[in-house]
Amino acid sequence: MSERPISVRCSDCAVKRLCLPAGLSESDIVRLERVTRAKKIVKAGDCLYRAGNPFTALYAIRSGSFKSTIIAADGDTQVTHFSLPGELLGLDAYSGHTHPSYAEALEDSCVCVLPFNQLEILAQDVPTLQRHIYAIFSEELRGENEILLLLGKRSAETRLAALLINISSRYARRGYSSSRFLLSMPRTDIANYLGLTAETVSRLFSRFQKEGLIQVEGRDVKILDMVGLSELAGTHCSYDDSELSARQ
Structure with missing residues (x-):
């Protein structure tokens, strides 16, 4: 992308x-x-x-x-x-x-x-x-x-998962893909926002990728397992891109 x-x-x-x-x-x-x-x-x-x-x-x-x-x-x-x-x-x-x-x-x-x-x-x-x-x-x-x-969650992985789900849903509400988007913010800003270290954020991105939840290329993020990421974030997910587009 x-x-x-x-x-x-x-x-x-x-x-x-x-x-x-x-x-x-x-x-x-x-x-x-x-x-x-x-x-x-x-x-x-x-x-x-x-x-x-x-x-x-x-x-x-x-x-x-x-x-x-x-x-x-x-x-x-x-x-x-x-x-x-x-x-x-x-x-x-x-x-x-x-x-x-x-x-x-x-x-x-x-x-x-x-x-x-x-x-x-x-x-x-x-x-x-x-x-x-x-x-x-x-x-x-x-x-x-x-x-x-x-973001009022205790674990670092839950905070990052919640942010990704939140950004996904915000793009989807405006007619864009909920599963692939650009993270324009650098890892240091994400870490500051979540109250984590940049090293922790980078490690979690790598972990999520290894677990098959997401695919990351630079700042291009593709969510591979929306349900799994939503469960980690403590939210309920029951939509796909076509359903979201139909709601607009």
């Missing part, structure tokens, strides 16, 4: 209901498109925003991926989230009006810029849009809680 950013169609994007929510008139859609049309390219290693920057917009990832990182008072860094194509960045800044974390591109990426003040003004005139904004906030927060539950 080529290590190129995955391009997300508008129909697959997590914010498609914000960009083109059902029930809007043609004139309202035109107004909304004026707000959401701005795009921004972020090169690998560059930050979309930094901790302390004022909250002015949400960002929908069209292609590429990001990691969110916070820096503690003692200078230690903690990776708090990996964001994939079709997902939103910046939600954690809404209540405090400043970004509490850094959003760094893991690869060359493209985002849609959604100026929040303009969205709020438009939403006051379009109640359907306002309801959709609230729904998106709710679903993103629910997703964060699901990740915390998945």
Whole structure:
């Protein structure tokens, strides 16, 4: 698999209901498109925003991926989230009006810029849009809680298995393969996120491969035994790619 950013169609994007929510008139859609049309390219290693920057917009990832990182008072860094194509960045800044974390591109990426003040003004005139904004906030927060539950496991192998299953399901919800995907994040970031050492993560990838759970070539991961990996992660798996595609 080529290590190129995955391009997300508008129909697959997590914010498609914000960009083109059902029930809007043609004139309202035109107004909304004026707000959401701005795009921004972020090169690998560059930050979309930094901790302390004022909250002015949400960002929908069209292609590429990001990691969110916070820096503690003692200078230690903690990776708090990996964001994939079709997902939103910046939600954690809404209540405090400043970004509490850094959003760094893991690869060359493209985002849609959604100026929040303009969205709020438009939403006051379009109640359907306002309801959709609230729904998106709710679903993103629910997703964060699901990740915390998945990773709140004690053993190292369970944590890594849970991360792989979580990434698999997130790709599948957007119409991509649940069994083969690119891990754009380096092993050191995965280790930081899971609270493990990089050596432990590398050893577990090798172990999973020897046990026939996955196949790894560089950052290209293929899940060979979805049920077995799900059981190790402590989750229930009863789907395949065709079933997931049919649900979209």
